[in-house]
Amino acid sequence: xxxxxxxxxxxxxxxxxxxxxxxxxxxxxxxxxxxxxxxxxxxxxxxxxxxxxxxxxxxxxxxxxxxxxxxxxxxxxxxxxxxxxxxxxxxxxxxxxxxxxxxxxxxxxxxxxxxxxxxxxxxxxxxxxxxxxxxxxxxxxxxxxxxxxxxxxxxxxxxxxxxxxxxxxxxxxxxxxxxxxxxxxxxxxxxxxxxxxxxxxxxxxxxxxxxxxxxxxxxxxxxxxxxxxxxxxxxxxxxxxxxxxxxxxxxxxxxxxxxxxxxxxxxxxxxxxxxxxxxxxxxxxxxxxxxxxxxxxxxxxxxxxxxxxxxxxxxxxxxxxxxxxxxxxxxxxxxxxxxxxxxxxxxxxxxxxxxxxxxxxxxxxxxxxxxxxxxxxxxxxxxxxxxxxxxxxxxxxxxxxxxxxxxxxxxxxxxxxxxxxxxxxxxxxxxxxxxxxxxxxxxxxxxxxxxxxxxxxxxxxxxxxxxxxxxxxxxx
Amino acid sequence: xxxxxxxxxxxxxxxxxxxxxxxxxxxxxxxxxxxxxxxxxxxxxxxxxxxxxxxxxxxxxxxxxxxxxxxxxxxxxxxxxxxxxxxxxxxxxxxxxxxxxxxxxxxxxxxxxxxxxxxxxxxxxxxxxxxxxxxxxxxxxxxxxxxxxxxxxxxxxxxxxxxxxxxxxxxxxxxxxxxxxxxxxxxxxxxxxxxxxxxxxxxxxxxxxxxxxxxxxxxxxxxxxxxxxxxxxxxxxxxxxxxxxxxxxxxxxxxxxxxxxxxxxxxxxxxxxxxxxxxxxxxxxxxxxxxxxxxxxxxxxxxxxxxxxxxxxxxxxxxxxxxxxxxxxxxxxxxxxxxxxxxxxxxxxxxxxxxxxxxxxxxxxxxxxxxxxxxxxxxxxxxxxxxxxxxxxxxxxxxxxxxxxxxxxxxxxxxxxxxxxxxxxxxxxxxxxxxxxxxxxxxxxxxxxxxxxxxxxxxxxxxxxxxxxxxxxxxx
Numbered sequence: 001x002x003x004x005x006x007x008x009x010x011x012x013x014x015x016x017x018x019x020x021x022x023x024x025x026x027x028x029x030x031x032x033x034x035x036x037x038x039x040x041x042x043x044x045x046x047x048x049x050x051x052x053x054x055x056x057x058x059x060x061x062x063x064x065x066x067x068x069x070x071x072x073x074x075x076x077x078x079x080x081x082x083x084x085x086x087x088x089x090x091x092x093x094x095x096x097x098x099x100x101x102x103x104x105x106x107x108x109x110x111x112x113x114x115x116x117x118x119x120x121x122x123x124x125x126x127x128x129x130x131x132x133x134x135x136x137x138x139x140x141x142x143x144x145x146x147x148x149x150x151x152x153x154x155x156x157x158x159x160x161x162x163x164x165x166x167x168x169x170x171x172x173x174x175x176x177x178x179x180x181x182x183x184x185x186x187x188x189x190x191x192x193x194x195x196x197x198x199x200x201x202x203x204x205x206x207x208x209x210x211x212x213x214x215x216x217x218x219x220x221x222x223x224x225x226x227x228x229x230x231x232x233x234x235x236x237x238x239x240x241x242x243x244x245x246x247x248x249x250x251x252x253x254x255x256x257x258x259x260x261x262x263x264x265x266x267x268x269x270x271x272x273x274x275x276x277x278x279x280x281x282x283x284x285x286x287x288x289x290x291x292x293x294x295x296x297x298x299x300x301x302x303x304x305x306x307x308x309x310x311x312x313x314x315x316x317x318x319x320x321x322x323x324x325x326x327x328x329x330x331x332x333x334x335x336x337x338x339x340x341x342x343x344x345x346x347x348x349x350x351x352x353x354x355x356x357x358x359x360x361x362x363x364x365x366x367x368x369x370x371x372x373x374x375x376x377x378x379x380x381x382x383x384x385x386x387x388x389x390x391x392x393x394x395x396x397x398x399x400x401x402x403x404x405x406x407x408x409x410x411x412x413x414x415x416x417x418x419x420x421x422x423x424x425x426x427x428x429x430x431x432x433x434x435x436x437x438x439x440x441x442x443x444x445x446x447x448x449x450x451x452x453x454x455x456x457x458x459x460x461x462x463x464x465x466x467x468x469x470x471x472x473x474x475x476x
Numbered sequence: 477x478x479x480x481x482x483x484x485x486x487x488x489x490x491x492x493x494x495x496x497x498x499x500x501x502x503x504x505x506x507x508x509x510x511x512x513x514x515x516x517x518x519x520x521x522x523x524x525x526x527x528x529x530x531x532x533x534x535x536x537x538x539x540x541x542x543x544x545x546x547x548x549x550x551x552x553x554x555x556x557x558x559x560x561x562x563x564x565x566x567x568x569x570x571x572x573x574x575x576x577x578x579x580x581x582x583x584x585x586x587x588x589x590x591x592x593x594x595x596x597x598x599x600x601x602x603x604x605x606x607x608x609x610x611x612x613x614x615x616x617x618x619x620x621x622x623x624x625x626x627x628x629x630x631x632x633x634x635x636x637x638x639x640x641x642x643x644x645x646x647x648x649x650x651x652x653x654x655x656x657x658x659x660x661x662x663x664x665x666x667x668x669x670x671x672x673x674x675x676x677x678x679x680x681x682x683x684x685x686x687x688x689x690x691x692x693x694x695x696x697x698x699x700x701x702x703x704x705x706x707x708x709x710x711x712x713x714x715x716x717x718x719x720x721x722x723x724x725x726x727x728x729x730x731x732x733x734x735x736x737x738x739x740x741x742x743x744x745x746x747x748x749x750x751x752x753x754x755x756x757x758x759x760x761x762x763x764x765x766x767x768x769x770x771x772x773x774x775x776x777x778x779x780x781x782x783x784x785x786x787x788x789x790x791x792x793x794x795x796x797x798x799x800x801x802x803x804x805x806x807x808x809x810x811x812x813x814x815x816x817x818x819x820x821x822x823x824x825x826x827x828x829x830x831x832x833x834x835x836x837x838x839x840x841x842x843x844x845x846x847x848x849x850x851x852x853x854x855x856x857x858x859x860x861x862x863x864x865x866x867x868x869x870x871x872x873x874x875x876x877x878x879x880x881x882x883x884x885x886x887x888x889x890x891x892x893x894x895x896x897x898x899x900x901x902x903x904x905x906x907x908x909x910x911x912x913x914x915x916x917x918x919x920x921x922x923x924x925x926x927x928x929x930x931x932x933x934x935x936x937x938x939x940x941x942x943x944x945x946x947x948x949x950x951x952x
Contacts, residue, residue, distance in 0.1 A: 201910045203908065432704040434707060
């Protein structure tokens with residue numbers, strides 16, 4: 001996940017007026033420097049990431065592995081010595097993937113590698129066979145006459161390109177989420193897209209959620225083709241003959257499930273009720289083992305908190321690590337968390353979640369009150385030597401799940417990783433441990449440990465208050 | 477496929493003694509230069525490759541797509557204007573893949589991405605669940621006490637590295653072919669290997685044949701894990717607890733099948749009975765569409781012959797393009813061809829097949845009679861400007877299928893492609909059209925067109941005769 005920012009809003013920072021500047025004690029800055037440097041050679045996060053992907057592996061929300069992942073997280077937080085470990089329930093529709101097959105039937109019979117999208121219903125027994133109608137964009141589908149689409153298998157063929165900030169995912173994910181309901185509304189029989197991924201040459205389709213969250217909503221089977229399979233389909237379409245595809249998806253919403261956010265705390269010595277919130281999400285898509293998405297985030301947060309835990313003294317404020325439930329199918333854990341904790345938003349000193357892999361963090365921005373800008377600049381100065389460039393004119397959204405607390409008023413950072421290759425593997429079978437570069441992961445931990453510790457030790461706050469950052473332009 | 481050469485044999489060239497030097501007429505050399513340059517901008521081969529992978533796709537020997545591939549080849553050769561198009565039957569055991577699943581059961585339940593190996597029997601209904609015993613090499617398995625292996629799932633974890641000449645495949649393919657029978661002989665319940673492939677980070681297992689060719693032989697279920705899945709299994713094994721894996725393979729030999737080699741000829745004007753043999757194999761493994769293995773070979777040969785066909789005059793000798801049946805499961809088409817045509821080996825002027833992808837050809841060597849060395853050097857001189865380095869001290873084996881004619885006495889070239897990335901995709905779902913670089917494919921066509929034309933026009937022969945090259949050290 002990453003921030004995509006309306007530039008116009010960049011300098012629009014709303015904060016409750018405070019007279020006093022927030023400052024960072026010199027001793028805290030010195031300790032933070034040591035923490036940062038120690039983090040660069042500490043392998044706790046890598047071992048956590050290895051453990052989660054090896055011992056649990058794929059952990060689709062609501063699957064048996066979801067429970068095992070929560071058990072793992074509770075045990076791991078305890079093993080790392082967190083002072084307090086607890087869970088908070090999260091309920092959501094239970095979607096299951098059982099099997100999936102696809103094939104071009106005519107004019108040239110040939111299998112297609114595809115994966116069902118989240119909340120897709122299954123196809124009828126024997127599969128769904130229909131003619132394909134191709135669109136180049138969501139806008140083209142929006143503009144289409146329903147007569148052109150009715151009873152057809154809608155295909156949208158947008159190609160994502162690699163960008164450091166993953167910019168094209170905005171388009172790819174919009175097609176994946178909005179395309180299926182739009183096609184359904186026009187009477188389509190099913191929906192296919194070229195995977196929202198930048199691996200042009202890999203037969204690993206990219207899973208992801210659709211907009212079919214409500215089981216009462218009319219829904220149609222929807223799946224993503226791998227990039228080479230999309231190429232194949234497009235080559236066959238280019239012959240100019242009617243192209244028929246069979247989809248055979250056994251999947252669907254089967255009920256409701258209650259999982260949980262798993263939370264661990266290093267309890268603050270002076271202000272235990274004031275928290276610095278960091279984290280990641282515990283669920284993953286099921287084709288891979290969710291190493292970059294988002295065992296990395298969970299591991300970075302646990303690794304950073306563990307370094308703070310190991311200091312001679314507890315920090316002044318509480319460091320809270322949140323492993324969110326079911327981010328993938330619509331921020332369910334994040335929304336449950338924000339609903340439950342919105343009233344305490346003023347107690348959230350500062351927050352930032354990691355959910356964009358483990359490439360080096362190269363950019364930092366913040367949404368804080370004006371009086372805390374100096375402290376943020378000081379934090380940034382400590383991070384500059386490890387490659388983080390501070391953009392003082394930009395807002396900070398807190399990351400995918402913590403964005404939900406930020407919109408309620410939590411002061412937040414955006415800590416942007418280099419995501420050039422993130423969408424090669426995102427939501428695919430290739431999201432596995434080998435994609436993690438230990439040194440880059442350690443740099444992430446250094447950034448999180450530094451900011452979390454300094455936020456915990458600050459003299460003063462960062463401006464969290466109900467609605468404090470409304471309209472700051474941060475996307476997440 | 478590629479040549480792997482015992483150096484000691486390099487200079488060992490046996491030939492029937494001929495007094496006269498074989499020479500290349502000056503006019504032929506000039507035409508060959510034009511052919512070569514024309515080939516570099518001709519897209520016939522790419523269009524052929526696109527057509528086969530798009531219109532037929534995966535074509536496992538004996539599958540319904542095998543028949544479609546033969547129909548395609550006959551039609552394509554006719555469409556390209558070949559003078560003579562025919563088939564010759566090839567019979568072999570019919571092996572089918574229906575479905576395949578695998579999972580670590582204990583201590584950490586987790587799916588494994590794997591693919592059944594050729595001639596593997598299926599597992600019993602409900603799958604085969606057994607403890608894994610790991611070996612680092614075939615030699616370690618050879619040395620193992622059967623008591624250590626009995627009832628277990630043998631796993632061998634050799635990692636292939638990338639080499640320009642694909643050198644590590646020698647080890648990887650030996651484990652895949654010889655490992656399963658060896659494990660079976662020691663009483664193992666099943667066999668797994670780390671894929672014989674160089675894509676360390678891709679969840680695409682590499683199919684390939686085992687040594688279980690004879691249905692009367694005792695055989696056990698055998699499958700290849702993708703590299704990241706092998707990593708995962710090895711990490712789990714490193715916990716030091718017993719590791720149980722479930723294999724669920726629905727596959728096996730179901731009978732006998734008769735397919736065919738498909739052959740097209742540009743008939744020689746002066747010596748129609750004397751042939752220059754080029755080709756590739758028409759079958760492919762089923763996970764991918766067999767673009768590099770070996771639509772490329774078929775396309776290079778067809779593309780080269782088509783350029784010769786389009787000259788104002790037919791060549792002096794016949795250009796024969798052979799699209800071999802079932803190379804993948806043990807050179808069945810090649811052996812049938814050699815059995816049928818061994819008696820005419822003296823009529824085979826020179827031969828070379830392409831079956832190592834479509835990377836640029838960078839090396840050439842030949843097994844010919846001494847009196848034809850000068851002609852070979854002249855051919856090499858024409859290929860040097862397009863990157864081909866001639867190694868006069870090395871033998872030439874003719875390529876995977878034509879090696880069977882070479883061992884009977886056909887004079888042969890080895891034309892080695894750059895295979896640095898060949899084993900990233902070989903026998904996987906990722907063997908698709910996007911892996912072909914059109915300019916590199918065209919360079920291959922230029923090489924084949926040049927040598928085939930010059931061999932057809934030569935004054936004299938290259939020494940083909942029964943047993944002429946026995947012991948030359950050429951592997952294929």
